[in-house]
Amino acid sequence: MSNKLDKAREYEVKKEMTIPEQQRPAFHLTPRCGWMNDPNGFSSYKGEYHLFYQYYPYDTVWGPMHWGHAKSKDLITWEYLPVAMAPDEEYDKDGCFSGSATELEDGRQLLIYTGVNKVEEESGEIKEYQTQCVAVGDGVNYEKFGNNPVITSEMLPEGAGKYDFRDPKVWRENGRYYMVVGNKTPDRDGQILQYVSDDGFKWTYDKTVIKNNHRFGAMWECPDYFPLEGKQILLTSPQDMLPEELEFHNGNGTLCIIGSLDENGNFCEENCQAVDYGIDFYAPQTILTKDGRRVMIGWMQNWDTCGIRRDDFPWFGQMSFPREITLHNNKLIQRPVREIENYYGKRISRQNVLISDSASLSSIEGRCIDMTINVRSTGEDLSYRKFEVRFADNGKAYSTVEYDPEQGIVKIDRKHSGSRRAIVHQRRCRVANNGGDIKLRLILDRYSMELFINDGEQVMSMVILTDIKAEGISFKATGELLMDVEMYELERK
Known part of the structure; x- marks a missing residue:
C-alpha cells in the first residue's frame, strides 16, 4: 500500500x-x-x-x-x-x-x-x-x-x-x-x-x-x-x-x-x-x-x-x-427502487381536496418524505391554469414544483432556497398533456428533491441546501382543481 x-x-x-x-x-x-x-x-x-x-x-x-x-x-x-x-x-x-x-x-x-x-x-x-x-x-x-x-x-x-x-x-x-x-x-x-x-x-x-x-x-x-x-x-x-x-x-x-x-x-x-x-x-x-x-x-x-x-x-x-x-x-x-418502502414510517393521505387558491394540509410537511400527488380538473373542461407545490418552506426560503396544464410544462425552481449565487436555479420539461391530469411523486431528503412525473415517464432532480428546519409544504392553484395526496415519512432503520 x-x-x-x-x-x-x-x-x-x-x-x-x-x-x-x-x-x-x-x-x-x-x-x-x-x-x-x-x-x-x-x-x-x-x-x-x-x-x-x-x-x-x-x-x-x-x-x-x-x-x-x-x-x-x-x-x-x-x-x-x-x-x-x-x-x-x-x-x-x-x-x-x-x-x-x-x-x-x-x-x-x-x-x-x-x-x-x-x-x-x-x-x-x-x-x-x-x-x-x-x-x-x-x-x-x-x-x-x-x-x-x-x-x-x-x-x-x-x-x-x-x-x-x-x-x-x-x-x-x-x-x-x-x-x-x-x-x-x-x-x-x-x-x-x-x-x-x-x-x-x-x-x-x-x-x-x-x-x-x-x-x-x-x-x-x-x-x-x-x-x-x-x-x-x-x-x-x-x-x-x-x-x-x-x-x-x-x-x-x-x-x-x-x-x-x-x-x-x-x-x-x-x-x-x-x-x-x-x-x-x-x-x-x-x-x-x-x-x-x-x-x-x-x-x-x-x-x-x-x-x-x-x-x-x-x-x-x-x-x-x-x-x-x-x-x-x-x-x-x-x-x-422498491426498497424505499422498507423505510416508510407514518402514512398520511388526503383525497379529493379542492384547491382554489393556496392551501396547507395538516401533517403534510417534512424534509425526508415520499409524497405522491394526483391532480385533476374539477370537471370535463380544464378548470385551472397552474398548480404549484411549495416545499422546504420556512416563510422566507422555499423551493417549488409548478405545472402548467395548458402548455404541458413542469418547472422546478430553487431560486428562493437560500442560494446567494446567480447560477442555474430553474429547469423545465414538457410532459404528456392529459387534460389537466398529472401525477407528481416527490422524494425529499434534507438537501435534495427528485421529482418522478407520471409514474417515471420523466424525472427532474435538484439539490437544495435550505436549513433542514424548513419543513413547510403547501399547494396553490390558479383556478380550481382536485388533488389527492399520499405521503410517507422516511425513517432510518
Missing part, C-alpha cells in the same frame, strides 16, 4: 468522526469527507452492492482524484469502506478518473479506471494523457496491475483523439470481458469505443459502437451499455451541449439512446432522449440486481452549478436515489 493511500485512509477516518449525521442526507450517499463526483464501479460483489466514487478527501473542491468506496445490502443504507485507490503511480499521478468493476473468474474484484498523467511537451504545453488501467482486490483492498496501463493511445482506432479517452464500463459476456469507453475526436466530436479481453488484463480494440456525428455536445463521458427488455441501451453524458427545446439543456447533460443489435452485433439507434430533465444529475451507472432489475444511480450535481454549496459543510456532492429503469413505448421509465 502506497504512502498516498495510507494518508488518505487515515485522514478520512479522522475527518468522518467530526461530521454530525444530521449534517448529511439521510438516504443519499455523500462522500465520507471532502469532495464527490461521478459514481464508479457500481457492482455486486460477495452478496453486497459496492459503489465507488470520484473522491478528493482533503477539501470540498475538486482535486487529484481518488476512489472513495461504500457498500450496501439494499442500495439505500451505505457503509463506508476505506478509500480504494489513490493517484500514486506515474501513469495515474494526476488522477484515478472514472471507471467500473466486475468479478473475475477466480472470485477477485476487478476495477477498471482511467489513469491521468500530465506531461509537458517540447513546446512547453501541458498535455493530459488518459489511459485505461486495472486494479484487483477483495472488496476492501486493491492492488494495481504491474503492467498498467492496459490500454494506451497506441491502441486507439484511426480518427480517435488520444487525449480525451476515459471512463471505461466493463462487463462479462459469453466467457469474455468487454468494455466501452468514451472518446473525443480531434474535431471535437464524441464517440464510444469497444474493447475486448479474454482475461480482463490484455485488451484489444473491437469496434466503434456509435459516433455522435456532432449532434449532442462534444466529448461523451461515462458510457454505460446494456440490454434491457429486448433492446440495447447506451447511456452517456455529453459535455458542452446546445439546448434542443425542452429535451436537452445547455452544458453537460445526460443522454439515453435506445436501439437494437443487428445480426452482426452492431448498435442501431431507434430513439434518443434525456435521462434527467432537472438541474443536478450526471454520469449515471447501472447494475443488474440478483432479481433481474436494472438499477441506475448518478451524481446528483452539475458541473455548471457547483457554486451552490454550504460553506459550513465538510462534504460536497451526493448520489441520486437509486432508480429502477424499464422501457415503455421505446422510452425510458424511472422509478425509485
